[in-house]
Amino acid sequence: MTAQDTQIDREHYDLSRNPLSEVLDELIEAAASFPLPGLIDGAFVLDGDGRLLATSGRYIRRFLWELSALSAALAGVAQQGQVYLQARPFADIMVLYDDKQLYVCNVGLSNRSVPVLLAIIADVRTNIGFIRIRMRQTAKHLLTLVESDVTVQKLLGLHEEELESAMRTLNDVFTGGYSK
DSSP states (O other): TTTTTTTOOOTTTTTTBBBHHHHHHHHHHHHHHHHSSSEEEEEEEEEETTOEEEEESSOOOGGGHHHHHHHHHHHHHHHHHHHHHOOOOEEEEEEEEEEEEEEEEEEOOTSSOOOEEEEEEEEEEOOOOHHHHHHOOOOOOHHHHHHHHHHHHHHTOOOOOHHHHHHHHHHHHHOOOOOO
């Protein structure tokens, strides 16, 4: 892949408004309509290295990249456990706090053999069983969208230096606006 092939129109590609984020919006809306208490604060799709592909929900955008890295790290821990336990690939992993939960689901491998993950940040009262069912239903749809979205494919193909530049640009947008 050449540098020109990986160029992304950052001005027009919004991680919170793309085909993947629409699926995440539906997931959050479905959870909100469920009769039990608890809310999903945020959801995002990322690759195994922590690159964000889509976001949705109420979360602190300032920590979005850190949450993505944390989710990828949790998935990495689960994958190492797979080796030592001689188990099949992990399905999901969850961390519970007093008031929040972080849940990471293994969506699958992209056609580039890159792990695709779905992460949920939710209130601790949120019914995790419902979320697990919905995430598994959503996973196949998300993987199909990852494969068909040209911009997402470009995001997956970014080199580390380009990713760092994209992160700085997004950080500037979130903290003070974007100016060309």
